[in-house]
Amino acid sequence: MQRLPRPSREQITGLVLAGGRGTRMGGVDKGLQPLHGEPLAAHVLTRLAPQTGALLISANRHADIYAALGAPFGAKVVADTLPEFPGPLAGLLAGLRAVRSDYLLSAPCDSPWLPADLAARLADALASNSADIATVTTCDAGGKRSLHPVFALLHTRLTDDLADFLQAGERKVRAWYARHKTVEVAFADERAFYNINSLQELADLERHRGPG
Template identity: 85%
Template sequence: MEQAAAPTREQITGLLLAGGRGTRMGGADKGLQTLHGEPLATHVLKRLAPQTGALLISANRHPDIYAALGGPFGAEIVADTLPEFPGPLAGLLAGLRATRNEYLLSAPCDTPWLPGDLAARLAQALAANAADIATVTTIEADGNVSLHPVFALLRTGLADDLAAFLAAGERKVRAWYARHKTVEVAFTDERAFYNINSLQELADLERHRGPG
């Protein structure tokens, strides 16, 4: 059986996930916090935009600010359809509903060093395995494998199933992935997926050009 072609850039919509509460940042809107003179969201958009044909920003607060940040990238703003910040799956659902492309590539707003080949590698794995979802793993310094589930390439036909999953009160990303054929793609540089969780971490990183 001939392998399906990998999704092209033009078939993929990028989704910046910036709709969280920012609990570990004292309630601050994480994507708007500044690193090296630019909001975290802008750092991610700069890396995501060359890999996708269109862009969306999932934002539940400050939509006007995110619209201004996303403007140079042609990004549209989408908000959760569910109340009370139910988590990244709600942002994914908003993205899946909003995109007009066949595939959605998601990335969180607090990972300013995401790889430039993220979309290409996930697309190749998705096609090679006839999968519904491709996500990321890395091997840490201690040899343990870490899953980074909010970095994912998904078929947009999954929207209805995700809506039903959330309507049933479910919130766990991995539990939803387990309902579908999911392939994990190993990246060797765990620093590329480093996420900034606190204002102290952000302040520390101001003195460096990357994590670690």
């Protein structure tokens, strides 16, 4: 298999997915909840900024607050074009429609410890496998494998196909990935992809500098 050119940092736009309902947090805007004095989304922006060129924030509420949060990083805010918070694929589509680069790297707003080499490793896998999408897997101490599909690097040529998929009423991330050549990249540290799903988890983690 011929290796495709590896996407450079400048060819990758980062996207922080912060457009959900936050139902497991009682409906609060998850990305704006504080951890160690900073909103969760700010932690993710800080991690992504050195790895990508431009940055975007997918948000459906508090756009002005997110705009101020993203300003130091040059990040712009984009909103879903589909009604009723249809899920992360809608945020991904909004990001794909807004980018000016060839690739988009997505990460959820509730995973403040994402790896510093996320973009590099996904870019290597995308190129060496001539894939359309690269996403993340981890294994826990017992060997149980987990897929983290909202961490993904993908080519912007998939924009129209994703729009058609959502227009047909589909919402599942894995089902859309199955339509394309997708490579899964194994990361050893599952804690780096820990996502905060409740206010209690957030309160517990406030006492620590990392997950676990």
